[in-house]
Amino acid sequence: xxxxxxxxxxxxxxxLAALALIVVGLSAIARGDELYNLGEFAPRQQLWAAMGAVVxxxxxxxxxxxLRWISYPIYGVCLLLLVLVFFMPAKNYSHRWIxxxxxxxxxxxxxKLAFIAAxxxxxxNRESFRTWRGxxxxxxxxxxxxxxxxxxxxxxxxxxxxxxxxxxxxxxGAKARHLAAVAMLGVLASPLLxxxxxxxxxxxxVSVFTQKTGGEAPxxxxxxxxxxKTVLALGGIFGSEMTGMPxxxxxxxxxxxxxxxxxxxxxxxxxxxxxxxxVLILYCVLFVRGLLIAGKTRDPYGRLLAVxxxxxxxxxxxxxxxxxxGLLPITGMTLPLMSYGGxxxxxxxxxxxxxxxxxxxxxxxxxxxxxxFAS
Numbered sequence: 097x098x099x100x101x102x103x104x105x106x107x108x109x110x111x112l113a114a115l116a117l118i119v120v121g122l123s124a125i126a127r128g129d130e131l132y133n134l135g136e137f138a139p140r141q142q143l144w145a146a147m148g149a150v151v152x153x154x155x156x157x158x159x160x161x162x163l164r165w166i167s168y169p170i171y172g173v174c175l176l177l178l179v180l181v182f183f184m185p186a187k188n189y190s191h192r193w194i195x196x197x198x199x200x201x202x203x204x205x206x207x208k209l210a211f212i213a214a215x216x217x218x219x220x221n222r223e224s225f226r227t228w229r230g231x232x233x234x235x236x237x238x239x240x241x242x243x244x245x246x247x248x249x250x251x252x253x254x255x256x257x258x259x260x261x262x263x264x265x266x267x268x269g270a271k272a273r274h275l276a277a278v279a280m281l282g283v284l285a286s287p288l289l290x291x292x293x294x295x296x297x298x299x300x301x302v303s304v305f306t307q308k309t310g311g312e313a314p315x316x317x318x319x320x321x322x323x324x325k326t327v328l329a330l331g332g333i334f335g336s337e338m339t340g341m342p343x344x345x346x347x348x349x350x351x352x353x354x355x356x357x358x359x360x361x362x363x364x365x366x367x368x369x370x371x372x373x374x375v376l377i378l379y380c381v382l383f384v385r386g387l388l389i390a391g392k393t394r395d396p397y398g399r400l401l402a403v404x405x406x407x408x409x410x411x412x413x414x415x416x417x418x419x420x421x422g423l424l425p426i427t428g429m430t431l432p433l434m435s436y437g438g439x440x441x442x443x444x445x446x447x448x449x450x451x452x453x454x455x456x457x458x459x460x461x462x463x464x465x466x467x468x469f470a471s
Contacts (some may be wrong), residue, residue, distance in 0.1 A: 107389065107455045113381040114433055114448055118145050118441075120375060121434030124362035127336075128355040131346060131362075137355050137436050144438040148445035155449025156456065163450070164217050164397050171214035171237075177203035178244040192248045202439035204245050204253045209447055211241060212260060212404030219268040220396040231274060234265060252357075252429030256411050258282075263407035264400055267390070300425040307422050320358075323351045324420045328364040328372075335368030355436040357428055360420050375434070379413045382406075382448075389455045398454040405447045 122145070126138040181191045181203060193200035215237055238261045245254040262275055303318040327349055330342060343349075349365070351358055364372045383406055390402035409432050416431045418424040430440045 105456050107385060107452055110382060110385050110448065110452060110455075113378045113385075114445075117375065117378050117382075117433040118148075120363060120367070120371070120378075121359060121431070124359050124366060124434065125355045125436050127362050127366040128359075131349050132354065140438075141436050141441070144441045147438070148441050151442050152445040152449040152452075155446050156452040158453070160398060160401065160450055160453040160457070161395070163213055163401075164220075167210070167213035167217045171210045174203060174207040174210040175240060175244070178207060178241060181248065190248050190250065192250055199438045202437070204241075204248070204250055205439040205443040206446075207241050207245070208253070208256060208260070208408055209405075209443055211237065211257060212264070212401060212408065215261070215264055216397050216400035216404060219264060219400055228274060231265070231270070231278065234261060235278075250428060252415065252427030255415065255427060256408060256429075259411040260404050260407045264404050267403040268396075268400060300427070304422060304425050320352060320426050321422055324358050324361050324426075325422060327351050327354070327358075327361040328420060331365040331368040331371070333369045335364070335366050335371055337366050338368070353428075356430055357416070357426070357435065358420055359431050359435045360417055363434075376413075376417070379409070379432075383410050386451055389451060393454055393457070395454075395457070398457065402451055402454050405451050408447065409444075 122138055122141055125141050129136055129138050177194065181194060184191060184194055187193055187200070192204065193202050195201075215234060218234065218237065238257045242254045242257050262279070265275060266272065303321055307318065307321055330336070330349065332339060332342070336342075351361060354362055360372065360375070363375055367374075386402060386406035386409070390399050390406065393399050393402065412429060412432050415424060415427065416429050419426050419429070430437060432444045433441065435441075
């Protein structure tokens, strides 16, 4: 009986979807190796994927409830690491990484997950966030890492904290009118944010509204957006893997950060529109299945943890894919499970392992119950 119950609880769909996304990501990174001849990135990503599998297995079997008791210390350590990066050597004019020899560790990646774990613990047994005053601490918990990450600077990663915060507050039972009012205040304060932005950040936003179709590639930040759409379009419906390269000039395919921030473009170039749609469907599977797991667990901490993880994945996919086609400014954000980078891949494997862990706990094998303060 126990074995049957385990079988029914195991979210195989999530595991298969995640594996498929990693494989497609590896194929896109390998395509980048072919196009740009700037080093063999695919073999290193395979190593991160193997390490990610170990991280996933550990995270899926270790009782996630124990994370609740150490979530605050982990959150504090991550804040210290976000400060430590400013004492590390700059890389591309940014202080985002801590060199560890084998890899450059990016604290902002694990900080996202630490924030989710700490916020889930704070929200699980409190009704204070149902009031205006009670929203102060949750927003402070988000604004502190946001400020540090913006200072690096890393606008893309900083943006992810806000949708995760709002999703978890809503799931915990915060009043919708309070959250809507806070969002409106943020919109009204956007001119102040604009004045604090650097010239480069402003240029990226302006380039979204001044982009043109066809013609020569513009200079500056508009170049990245132009090349992103160009490489994506060159794949056509079936991709160069099936139909070959329509243009042989490698200069046309030039795309900075192609294997990290713009890996979705390489998917489109190699596998075409069908490949891009397949990727989006796989992400939708992760998103929907994750919400179902959150809805089934009766443990408040597990539910909030699952909601935060799902919101993180959904927000990151939406922002990354939207910026590659010119719907949002380029922010320097990776695509979960697919972009090149050890920190990003290992953190996402850890997050999915926790999601599977929540689904596998015996107390989740029941119909979900609303939070105490949910309407």
